[in-house]
Amino acid sequence: MRKGDGEVQKIEVGLQQAYRMLNPGFVVLLSSAHDGRQNVMTLAWHMPVSFKPPLVAISVAPTRFTAGLIQASGSFVLNVPGCNLLPAVQYCGTVSGRDGDKFSGAGLTPVPAKKVEAPLVAECLGHLECRVAATHEAGDHLIFVGEVVAASAVERLFDGMWRLGDLEGTLPVAHLGGTHYLLPGKRVHVTSYKDPAGETRFRCLAD
Numbered sequence: 001m002r003k004g005d006g007e008v009q010k011i012e013v014g015l016q017q018a019y020r021m022l023n024p025g026f027v028v029l030l031s032s033a034h035d036g037r038q039n040v041m042t043l044a045w046h047m048p049v050s051f052k053p054p055l056v057a058i059s060v061a062p063t064r065f066t067a068g069l070i071q072a073s074g075s076f077v078l079n080v081p082g083c084n085l086l087p088a089v090q091y092c093g094t095v096s097g098r099d100g101d102k103f104s105g106a107g108l109t110p111v112p113a114k115k116v117e118a119p120l121v122a123e124c125l126g127h128l129e130c131r132v133a134a135t136h137e138a139g140d141h142l143i144f145v146g147e148v149v150a151a152s153a154v155e156r157l158f159d160g161m162w163r164l165g166d167l168e169g170t171l172p173v174a175h176l177g178g179t180h181y182l183l184p185g186k187r188v189h190v191t192s193y194k195d196p197a198g199e200t201r202f203r204c205l206a207d
């Protein structure tokens, strides 16, 4: 903090690390399959992009074994792991499916999805089954836009949103960068009230 002016000192952030300020969304295990070959890789770069139809975008380097399976099958599944699966998350993010079966290597169980060729990862907390609606080149990655055609989650952990208070030991995990991860704290909500001047204000309350 600078003296007197109340300003916070900011540092320059290297361009190769700038994305890490946006990174901490939940890390997912991206499963894919084609022609009897299935695979699972760790993915931090994803986002919802449309309500209707429900679309999500993922960014996958074309060098990943996964990229070819998605292109060939036209589908993928985003599986949300809990923190108990962090060793599997790190494994699936550092080993390639070209070199062997990552499901057995990571101790994960593939189970059939409802609507797509790619399997679900049984141990995960939630699953979004997606069909590829569009593919875009973006620098050294490919952006796959997927339409969510089926979704499921552990009943006691999801009530239209994650029930973090109930997730003891199985919290979804955000990726900070490298081998660093972040566990969410608690669920809160924002409520409005009128201040003495009649202005609408907001405050944060624990759920």
Ligand SMILES: Cc1cc2nc3c(=O)[nH]c(=O)nc-3n(C[C@H](O)[C@H](O)[C@H](O)COP(=O)(O)O)c2cc1C
Pocket: 027, 039, 040, 041, 042, 043, 044, 045, 046, 059, 060, 061, 063, 064, 065, 066, 067, 089, 090, 092, 093, 094, 095, 096, 097, 098, 102, 141, 175
């Ligand atoms: C935490 C974490 C997040 C990752 N996020 C992405 C990502 O968003 N996009 C990507 O292309 N690779 C990402 N990777 C790297 C791939 O998971 C990694 O290259 C993996 O070995 C590819 O597997 P595959 O060759 O079996 O497809 C990430 C790795 C880790 C550890």
